[in-house]
Amino acid sequence: MSKEFEIAREFEVDATPEQVWDAVVDGSGGWLWPMEAPEPHVGGRGPFGSRVTAWDPPHRYGNRVADAEGVSGQTLNALDFTVEPREGGRRAWVRYVHSGIFTDDWDNQYDGAGRHTDFYLHTLRQYLTHFAPRPVAFSTFDGPEASRAADAFTAVGRALGLGDDTGAGAVVEVTGPEAAGPFEAVVDYRTPYFIGLRTDDALIRFFGRNRWGAPVGISVHDFAPGADAGADEAAWRGWLDEVYTRP
Missing domain, CATH: 3.30.530.20 (START domain)
Incomplete structure (x- = not known):
């Protein structure tokens, strides 16, 4: 209604x-x-x-x-x-x-x-x-069907290398896409449904939309000189797909 x-x-x-x-x-x-x-x-x-x-x-x-x-x-x-x-x-x-x-x-x-x-x-x-007013390369995408599961977003935090008790303000070493290797980031936002990471050149956002019946999503706001939105999407999409295919 x-x-x-x-x-x-x-x-x-x-x-x-x-x-x-x-x-x-x-x-x-x-x-x-x-x-x-x-x-x-x-x-x-x-x-x-x-x-x-x-x-x-x-x-x-x-x-x-x-x-x-x-x-x-x-x-x-x-x-x-x-x-x-x-x-x-x-x-x-x-x-x-x-x-x-x-x-x-x-x-x-x-x-x-x-x-x-x-x-x-x-x-x-x-x-x-x-970051304002630096130019940005933006990408966003959803995870695979398996990311709709009730516990799907918990897997994202653990795959990033975050402890269950890692909260906003923590400086962490993140396990991201393999090509990029581990990198340092500030956890600028953390709830059971969202994770925000901030690096010197990017805001990387993780959305636990499985809470509302949709797939988990990622958005990347990349402010690095010469940033490539397509490359960002390919790297992080591959990472997210792997999260839900690991044994």
């Missing part, structure tokens, strides 16, 4: 309002995924067939779409960002609101959307603090 939802979050970040604005509207894939940049006026075309509902740089941006392109299980989707300066403009306060209508399995969709929102907005803060 269709039902409205709203997910609202507020946070401060060590970035100017202008830097936050650029990250939200440029569509580069630095923290979310590459997408069409919105036309810079109310009523203009936004990402995924949406229409811009608010345009006041660098303070307010919104878009809204019915029957969003590529968005299943929704008949309405709306996003709204409000950005205000703090500490003389050196920091920014951000309010984010995601609203709309879920058409089925409301509790599961709402739970998944809320938890993904927290991870995505954390990644936005990581991007603004450590």
Whole structure:
């Protein structure tokens, strides 16, 4: 049965309002995924067939779409960002609101959307603090069918070399794709459903979407000079496939 939802979050970040604005509207894939940049006026075309509902740089941006392109299980989707300066403009306060209508399995969709929102907005803060405005090579993909299993995400943490008690803030040696060899990373996010790793040149995100009936996923935001998104995907896809074929 269709039902409205709203997910609202507020946070401060060590970035100017202008830097936050650029990250939200440029569509580069630095923290979310590459997408069409919105036309810079109310009523203009936004990402995924949406229409811009608010345009006041660098303070307010919104878009809204019915029957969003590529968005299943929704008949309405709306996003709204409000950005205000703090500490003389050196920091920014951000309010984010995601609203709309879920058409089925409301509790599961709402739970998944809320938890993904927290991870995505954390990644936005990581991007603004450590990488913006460096160019990015972005890749994302899902694991094999076996990654839908109830315990599938536990295997990801162990394959990375993380202890079950390794939490956010830990500096670890990660067991990644064989060609890259072990590498040092900061665990910048860790819950039973998500793992975030930050290196000097990348944000690598692991999504335990098996919790909501989907495959485990990985996204790589690679800021290294000359980064190759295709090579990143091939390496990490091979690693993830191996996680679910090991004896």
